[in-house]
Amino acid sequence: MTHAQHSEELRAAARHFGRRRFLTVTGAAAALAFATQLPAAGAAAAAELDGRRVTEDPFTLGVASGDPLPGSVLLWTRLAPRPFEPEGGLPAERVSVRWELARDERFTRIVRRGRATAHPEFRHTVHVEVDHLDSDRVFFYRFRVGEWVSPVGRTRTAPAPGARNTALKLAAVSCQAYHDGYFTAYGHLAQEDVDVVFHLGDYLYEYAVNATGGARAYTDRALPAVFNRETLTLEDYRLRYALYKSDPDLRAAHAAHPFVVTWDDHETENNYAGDIPENGVPPEEFLLRRAAAYRAYWEHQPLRRPQQPQGPDMRMYRRLGFGRLAQFDILDTRQYRSDQAYGDGWHAPGPESDDPARTLTGAAQERWLLDGWRDSTARWNVLPQQVVFAERRDRPTADYTVSMDAWDGYTASRRRILAGAEAAGVENLMVLTGDVHVGIGLDIKADFGDPASRTVGTEIVATSIASGKNGADKPSNHDRIIQANPHVKLYNGRRGYATVELGTDSARADFRTVPYVTTPGAPIVTAGSLVTEAGNPGLTPA
Structure with a gap:
């Protein structure tokens, strides 16, 4: 890397950190290293791990949902077959995660399904925003990787803005x-x-x-x-x-x-x-x-x-x-x-x-x-x-x-x-x-x-x-x-x-x-x- 390239990356790191000013070159270099630990795009992206190669339960940390909106739910999980190990027990590869949202706990009435990518740069965490849902309604959700199925979670959407809920x-x-x-x-x-x-x-x-x-x-x-x-x-x-x-x-x-x-x-x-x-x-x-x-x-x-x-x-x-x-x-x-x-x-x-x-x-x-x-x-x-x-x-x-x-x-x-x-x-x-x-x-x-x-x-x-x-x-x-x-x-x-x-x-x-x-x-x-x-x-x- 040339001196000019290095200087430009340090300036990019400074911009990434907003108004903050790092007071030493060492601090700026560390900031740069941190800022670049983000998922790459296109050909430079990490290789994808076939879910069939996941031989241990990846859903050891459970599932969660949050910030309910009138027509949307946010679903979360993290893939970590060995959660107490630094890498969570997975290689530094992308993993495709299937998700399902249903009206019932047995998933006989599925209303949405899709795929999300668990990136190694985010330690294989997944955040799925599911939109265009009915307001003020309970839903059930789960994730799949290969043959592994997560625990079932229960969530809900918020009432509509003008709803006269009591x-x-x-x-x-x-x-x-x-x-x-x-x-x-x-x-x-x-x-x-x-x-x-x-x-x-x-x-x-x-x-x-x-x-x-x-x-x-x-x-x-x-x-x-x-x-x-x-x-x-x-x-x-x-x-x-x-x-x-x-x-x-x-x-x-x-x-x-x-x-x-x-x-x-x-x-x-x-x-x-x-x-x-x-x-x-x-x-x-x-x-x-x-x-x-x-x-x-x-x-x-x-x-x-x-x-x-x-x-x-x-x-x-x-x-x-x-x-x-x-x-x-x-x-x-x-x-x-x-x-x-x-x-x-x-x-x-x-x-x-x-x-x-x-x-x-x-x-x-x-x-x-x-x-x-x-x-x-x-x-x-x-x-x-x-x-x-x-x-x-x-x-x-x-x-x-x-x-x-x-x-x-x-x-x-x-x-x-x-x-x-x-x-x-x-x-x-x-x-x-x-x-x-x-x-x-x-x-x-x-x-x-x-x-x-x-x-x-x-x-x-x-x-x-x-x-x-x-x-x-x-x-x-x-x-x-x-x-x-x-x-x-x-x-x-x-x-x-x-x-x-x-x-x-x-x-x-x-x-x-x-x-x-x-x-x-x-x-x-x-x-x-x-x-x-x-x-x-x-x-x-x-």
Whole structure:
């Protein structure tokens, strides 16, 4: 390669990575190598592997669907006969995958079928967007490679934009640290009658997982050493998704329901803020890590083409409608945020956290959200996002602190969002949140310093699937949180998920929990239930 050709490829890599500037030649060269790991076209494409040569089950990581639209479903799978090996057990060749969509589980009434290509450059993941379908209808799907047939998945399309639908049931999940316990709650969620599942972040954790699976304490198997290190490279993240998706309860939940996913921090690195890492590594090094994390995330999630990343950038915020009943504005509060105030952690609020220039969403996403609310005609405007929105003081005394990683560390950003909701005439605002490993029901107040101020919305915080290990019904800080925050209506520290039933007159949230996750097989109970009336925001016991 000539010097001129090399320089042009570096410039192409810089353009591929958008606005980012890599500060060293080494960083730019690494960016170039990453950017070129894309499927080739025409004669230069990888050779095709005959499906008859696949001698082991390639569907070890299950199937999934996501982002339901009125006339379209998105189907996902990954071919990985040996998922814990770096290449997944397949050669670097294309694989033709057949897919079928039917109205019934036995596939006697097939409505669509086709072929998709699993590219080795995307680690043989498949994303199929099936269009021109009936709205508000359940479908079943499966994939085939050679003689192998995948598990059957169940999905659905959304109601048409003007549909006068009167009921919708969703589930909210978050925070599934593999090393903290079993994903038992997902097994129960697979049996729930819900229309859609919102994953609110921390689908995986970047931390090492030892041979015994951490708190799972395996005695009948040993995990490979490749998992016993923090994820840094593209291969590290791909392998970690393979580990998580090997869990049978997670696979069951994905097969049972369409998922709408958004990330928080651990899919990349703990508490990163925009392009600022948790630790003091060079910017170009962190952005390469972020590019690897984002790419592996897209590869392994049921996401559509607009979400495919461009280097270290990936547009995750998007809008879904379910008839006239609900509009969902899915946020990304990690990629565009200002650095945490006061060095992160818990801190007393002050001028730095209240700086009007600080943002949790970035200016473009904030405008997108407020414009979408102005155009909304939905009964419920629901905001699936990552970190606690309402104020959350840690103690009922004047020396209280709040989390600088949550909206409390970005108070001007929160005020702008609430002012935008009021200006748009949003009457039934509901925020869905993850992150904190407890189930919380909160009223959103016009002025959190005045408990008697107007309630302008509600927030449902879904507890973790496994993160934090077993937890407790009444965490050690329960009484302090309740006393310090009169707008908190429920606080529970067990693992599980939340379900929310939206109706035309009211919404009901059930906090579903399991008593333990460090051993398998726990039962599920409803730890508490809250309701809110349409047009009269505020949570009360059901």
